[in-house]
Amino acid sequence: MAIATGNRPPIGAIDCDIHPAVPSTRVLLPYFDDYWREHVLRRGLERENLEPSSYPANAPINGRPDWHLSSGPPGSSLAAMQSHLLDRLRPSWAICNVIHGAQMMLSEDLSAAFCRAINNWIRAEWLDRDPRLRASIVVPPHSADLAAEEIARLAPDHGFVQVLLLAMTELPLGRRQNWPMYKAAQAHGLPIGIHAGSSFRHPPSALGWPSYYLEDYVSQAQGFQAALNSLVTEGVFVKFPDLKVVLIESGATWLPASLWRLDKTWRGVRAEVPWLEQQPTETVRQHVRLTLQPFDAPPTEPQLRTLLDQFGSDRMLLFSSDYPHWHYDGDDALPVGLSPELIQKICVDNPLETYSRLKETLR
Amino acid sequence: MDRHVVGSVTDIPPGGRKIVTVKGRQIGIFRIGDEFFGLINRCPHQGAPLCSGEVVSRLVAPSPGDYRLTRAGEMIRCPWHCWEFDIRSGQSLCDPDSVQVRSFDVAVEAGNAVAEGRFIAERVEVSVEERYIVVTV
Numbered sequence A: 001m002a003i004a005t006g007n008r009p010p011i012g013a014i015d016c017d018i019h020p021a022v023p024s025t026r027v028l029l030p031y032f033d034d035y036w037r038e039h040v041l042r043r044g045l046e047r048e049n050l051e052p053s054s055y056p057a058n059a060p061i062n063g064r065p066d067w068h069l070s071s072g073p074p075g076s077s078l079a080a081m082q083s084h085l086l087d088r089l090r091p092s093w094a095i096c097n098v099i100h101g102a103q104m105m106l107s108e109d110l111s112a113a114f115c116r117a118i119n120n121w122i123r124a125e126w127l128d129r130d131p132r133l134r135a136s137i138v139v140p141p142h143s144a145d146l147a148a149e150e151i152a153r154l155a156p157d158h159g160f161v162q163v164l165l166l167a168m169t170e171l172p173l174g175r176r177q178n179w180p181m182y183k184a185a186q187a188h189g190l191p192i193g194i195h196a197g198s199s200f201r202h203p204p205s206a207l208g209w210p211s212y213y214l215e216d217y218v219s220q221a222q223g224f225q226a227a228l229n230s231l232v233t234e235g236v237f238v239k240f241p242d243l244k245v246v247l248i249e250s251g252a253t254w255l256p257a258s259l260w261r262l263d264k265t266w267r268g269v270r271a272e273v274p275w276l277e278q279q280p281t282e283t284v285r286q287h288v289r290l291t292l293q294p295f296d297a298p299p300t301e302p303q304l305r306t307l308l309d310q311f312g313s314d315r316m317l318l319f320s321s322d323y324p325h326w327h328y329d330g331d332d333a334l335p336v337g338l339s340p341e342l343i344q345k346i347c348v349d350n351p352l353e354t355y356s357r358l359k360e361t362l363r
Numbered sequence B: 001m002d003r004h005v006v007g008s009v010t011d012i013p014p015g016g017r018k019i020v021t022v023k024g025r026q027i028g029i030f031r032i033g034d035e036f037f038g039l040i041n042r043c044p045h046q047g048a049p050l051c052s053g054e055v056v057s058r059l060v061a062p063s064p065g066d067y068r069l070t071r072a073g074e075m076i077r078c079p080w081h082c083w084e085f086d087i088r089s090g091q092s093l094c095d096p097d098s099v100q101v102r103s104f105d106v107a108v109e110a111g112n113a114v115a116e117g118r119f120i121a122e123r124v125e126v127s128v129e130e131r132y133i134v135v136t137v
């Protein structure tokens, strides 16, 4: 008898993290303005793939074998995504998060130009072609002002439901230089999604550059811890009390232990950060959400329940398939051991509460 | 509950404190202006001699970077792990509803009242000209 490795999510679940891939830089050309199209062509950038090295093409985790395409990277075909995911799991909505070299470029202006092109492309070639799709606004994270401009440009289109950042950028995410992005996001009712990844200004491990993909991948959780500590400690949620942050592909098991250290230490050094009036864990429960896949669940159901108890809230997890990455087989995108009530929360209630724009079904 | 005379008001200048022993219990008597407060000398966290910690103010910030010093000299900071407590109420700042130091009622009585009333003088000589600190334990 086969052992159940997961459960099928209910029809109408909201998939909070899928990854359409830019098939080649060339497809973006129509979506640049004249100036930046000429810039890109003069430099021959359309011949580069500009894919971040954090997703090595042959790492099994980065593309489920039955979701590979005859041409182009996994996730680059809308028709394939429809048949692999949308028509099978039948989510009400799925949120597209494009991870691309645009978020890592050193030139703030080129980064902004590429982000604009990607956002125009995802709107025209994905959102406009399938009403179940929504997207995050990709922004140049190293220029908060240009990022805020891009947020303001696209916020009126309610096909965009979030602003996308990477966990590890030039500065810890809580620093005040980044606040114009949070101000713009709060003003437009958009959560900030923080995806696993780095713009590689710093090593992904605090110790230096790792030698192997395994180290890099596992160290991403440290990056999330540091990013979350920074957001909380710098007072981002005090300054922007309506802001929600979604940690995407962060894993979940590190969170209770990390928050325990944060709470415990805060009690003695509270006066250093006097804007933190309440226990950091309370702030995190109010403002922070985590997507499900890849779920680093412990091996047994009692252990999973212990972990969920330690979260102290059933409002924090959001369903995600992480299509086309390989974290489950068949249609079993949910881990075993979740109660029906929790499945309803994770798949529907929590995403709707986080992405309030989804409640407006018409764009 | 009895009322114990633990010293003369001149023993503790404003901003000062004195740790006294009443019924075998150490109690910190704090003076803020002309008001007196009593806290048990035992931190609710792990039992440090709380009242020997530093007397500090309440540092607040309604928003990041907007620093304000309030309640000058009205907090006691535990000498072990630096949790802060409100001297007036015994409440901790980190978890005011559930972490509290036991506090005692402290009053000031005139010497003649002390001489005539039903007080227990804890090694304190009473003279009618002075005013005395009286703690209810």
Ligand code: FES
Binding pocket: B043, B044, B045, B046, B047, B048, B078, B079, B080, B081, B082, B083
């Ligand atoms: S014993 Fe007082 S703070 Fe730990």
